[in-house]
Amino acid sequence: MTLSVDDADKALDHQDVFGVLLQQVGTTGEVHDYAGLIAELKARKVVVSVAADFMTLVLLTAPGKQGADIVFGSAQRFGVPMGYGGPHAAFFAAKDEFKRSMPGRIIGVSKDAAGNTALRMAMQTREQHIRREKANSNICTSQVLLANIASLYAVFHGPAGLKRIASRIHRLTDILADGLQKKGLKLRHAHYFDTLCVDVADKAAVLARAEALEINLRSDIHNAVGITLDEATTREDVLNLFRAIVGEAHGLDIDTLDKDVALDSRSIPASMLRDDAILTHPVFNRYHSETEMMRYMHSLERKDLALNQAMIPLGSCTMKLNAAAEMIPITWPEFAELHPFCPAEQAEGYHQMIAQLSDWLVKLTGYDAVCMQPNSRRPGRICGPAGYPSLPREPQ
Incomplete structure (x- = not known):
């Protein structure tokens, strides 16, 4: 192959x-x-x-x-x-x-002996207890936690809320693109959703102004910079991007640009615009207030067997404990909002934390080094064999 x-x-x-x-x-x-x-x-x-x-x-x-x-x-x-x-x-x-x-595993809807609706594992063809040495996957609680967060985000916002968020991201990107083009800058692509690639004459000056405004632009594109907007982007951020790319005296007005793009936006081809419904299940169209969401999440919690009720009589993967001391920091902006491609000097705290934890694990285990990349048991299983070829071989 x-x-x-x-x-x-x-x-x-x-x-x-x-x-x-x-x-x-x-x-x-x-x-x-x-x-x-x-x-x-x-x-x-x-x-x-x-x-x-x-x-x-x-x-x-x-x-x-x-x-x-x-x-x-x-x-x-x-x-x-x-x-x-x-x-x-x-x-x-x-x-x-x-x-x-x-x-x-794929979960299906079935009925129990009393005729009640139940969820069950409809297919589990690669689980360890079925295929054993041929198994190539399992479900890990570390990953399910992230999947639950994403799912509940969709439940809370629903199809209408998600369309508002996506439309706002695209609208701000249109405003940014329109303003840059009005100042004579060229975009690499006519069709985009949230990311622009902009040709710039003095790239070093643009990057320096962006850094002064605490903005990281993508800098690995020849004679151009990359800009990606998201849900957290504000109109003030767009103005700062104008300052970084065009200069302080850019003379652009957000409200005027907003009206312009509202009248004529062709950045998504008509053939690519979604015309079918999304998230049609009732669960995505019911819980859109904080109280409703809190009650829904608590109803799911009551269905679960957790460590605050009893010992969990399942495999080691399910018995892991995410302690509160570990979970709280993920809400800290300093911990949560770092972009993976930010300059190394902006992530010194992360590097210190990883180095310190690695040092502790090396001393505890007696090994020479520790890889911090795997997030769960399954990636760890892949990581291990990947290192086998570099192990010293005994003379034959």
């Missing part, structure tokens, strides 16, 4: 290809309409996977609707802090024909 990395428009040039992985939104922010390409690939019986983003999918058409076989991505945008790169839950969706090859 050979991996080829190439432009998407060259995918059809490769022969004997059994699978293609596409990105709905490119690394520099361009929104791609791959409907035609996917149709041609499917005609050749090629399996098509598409990497996508939850928040973007609120406004953009579903890759599955365009014919993709598999859609996956990160759920970080749904209420989970950046946390200097993690941890975040992923999402993975596939056509029915691939369900027995999917990782993890």
